[in-house]
Amino acid sequence: MLTTRAEAVVDLAAVRHNVGVLRAAAGGAEVLAAVKADGYGHGAVPVARAALEGGATWLGVVLVEEGVALRTAGIDAPVLVMMEPPPGAGEVAAAYDINLGVGSFASLHDAVDAGARVHLKVDTGLSRGGSVEWPDLVAAAVKADADVVGVWSHLACADDVGAASNATQVQRFEAALTVAAEAGLAPRLRHLANSAATLTMPEARYDLVRPGIAVYGLTPVPGMDYGLRPAMTLRARVAMTKRVPAGTGVSYGHRYTTGAETTLALVPLGYGDGIPRAAANTAEVWIGGRRRTISGTVCMDQFVVDVGDDEVVAGDEAVVFGAEPTAQDWADALGTISYEIVTRIAPRVPRRYVG
Numbered sequence: 598m599l600t601t602r603a604e605a606v607v608d609l610a611a612v613r614h615n616v617g618v619l620r621a622a623a624g625g626a627e628v629l630a631a632v633k634a635d636g637y638g639h640g641a642v643p644v645a646r647a648a649l650e651g652g653a654t655w656l657g658v659v660l661v662e663e664g665v666a667l668r669t670a671g672i673d674a675p676v677l678v679m680m681e682p683p684p685g686a687g688e689v690a691a692a693y694d695i696n697l698g699v700g701s702f703a704s705l706h707d708a709v710d711a712g713a714r715v716h717l718k719v720d721t722g723l724s725r726g727g728s729v730e731w732p733d734l735v736a737a738a739v740k741a742d743a744d745v746v747g748v749w750s751h752l753a754c755a756d757d758v759g760a761a762s763n764a765t766q767v768q769r770f771e772a773a774l775t776v777a778a779e780a781g782l783a784p785r786l787r788h789l790a791n792s793a794a795t796l797t798m799p800e801a802r803y804d805l806v807r808p809g810i811a812v813y814g815l816t817p818v819p820g821m822d823y824g825l826r827p828a829m830t831l832r833a834r835v836a837m838t839k840r841v842p843a844g845t846g847v848s849y850g851h852r853y854t855t856g857a858e859t860t861l862a863l864v865p866l867g868y869g870d871g872i873p874r875a876a877a878n879t880a881e882v883w884i885g886g887r888r889r890t891i892s893g894t895v896c897m898d899q900f901v902v903d904v905g906d907d908e909v910v911a912g913d914e915a916v917v918f919g920a921e922p923t924a925q926d927w928a929d930a931l932g933t934i935s936y937e938i939v940t941r942i943a944p945r946v947p948r949r950y951v952g
């Protein structure tokens with residue numbers, strides 16, 4: 598029974614299941630569960646615990662502060678910061694035993710000076726973080742006697758299965774590993790794969806895989822089913838309903854007009870909760886036993902759904918996304934990816950953990 602106006606129910610059993618699927622796909626590689634951005638909106642700490650229970654051995658964040666939050670919650674699993682850290686991060690990382698992913702001389706020296714462990718990052722083609730002066734970065738790490746736990750990179754097009762750039766990046770990663778080995782570096786963990794690569798590119802698994810979206814049960818390759826279970830269900834209680842005549846303009850701008858006498862249901866979620874305003878007249882929600890399109894403009898706190906002559910009353914459940922429709926359905930309707938749909942659900946929507 599939903600007692601608040603709306604909630605995001607997060608199924609931790611689904612997270613454990615999904616990590617199990619990823620472990621099986623990873624062969625013998627360890628699994629790092631990416632819990633950045635508050636666990637893709639699901640709640641970093643509960644998801645991290647569930648992922649570790651499911652067999653993950655590492656946690657991935659992008660802010661040092663996110664790593665500190667895991668430590669403060671009492672989580673002692675290895676943590677990797679997966680984005681080029683800002684100056685001064687080394688000191689905090691060392692204090693909280695957080696590994697830093699470093700792809701520049703500045704962040705390497707910041708980490709080494711503070712005594713933080715590092716994963717050296719090579720740019721193999723994403724052209725985002727990572728070094729394009731790899732032999733020099735490796736030489737600098739050797740010279741500084743850095744504690745190099747890992748060597749890693751990140752794929753640009755892993756969700757595009759079979760894309761030529763995937764093979765190119767694996768080749769460049771292999772070359773980078775050779776450079777590191779020849780310089781005398783023997784990192785315990787070589788890692789390259791995100792969710793999509795974990796599930797589709799055995800050659801990219803190495804010693805550790807770094808899935809994120811699949812941990813949350815959303816497919817990294819739209820259209821493919823890997824037996825994952827969506828962890829988040831966003832639901833609300835219908836706040837009120839009303840009968841209105843044909844020709845009634847609905848919500849701001851009257852961007853929807855009723856075609857016949859009908860029932861309108863008010864759903865108390867809006868863009869202040871992370872429902873994209875672009876969903877007007879486009880995305881679907883489950884209400885009154887079937888999927889229906891949002892009617893007109895999504896407001897800050899609410900939107901309206903024309904439910905026709907069906908029996909829908911105040912207090913009925915509206916499922917925005919979960920098992921049906923899925924966050925992927927929302928992404929398809931809005932021209933984005935499921936990551937953005939779940940990650941942007943605002944903090945004001947209470948998370949409730951089950952499983």
Ligand SMILES: *Cc1c(COP(=O)(O)O)cnc(C)c1O
Pocket residue numbers: 631633679751790791792793807808809810811817
């Ligand atoms: C977020 C992230 C991941 C996880 O990516 P998914 O596509 O969600 O599996 C892996 N590696 C890095 C570097 C990341 O930033």
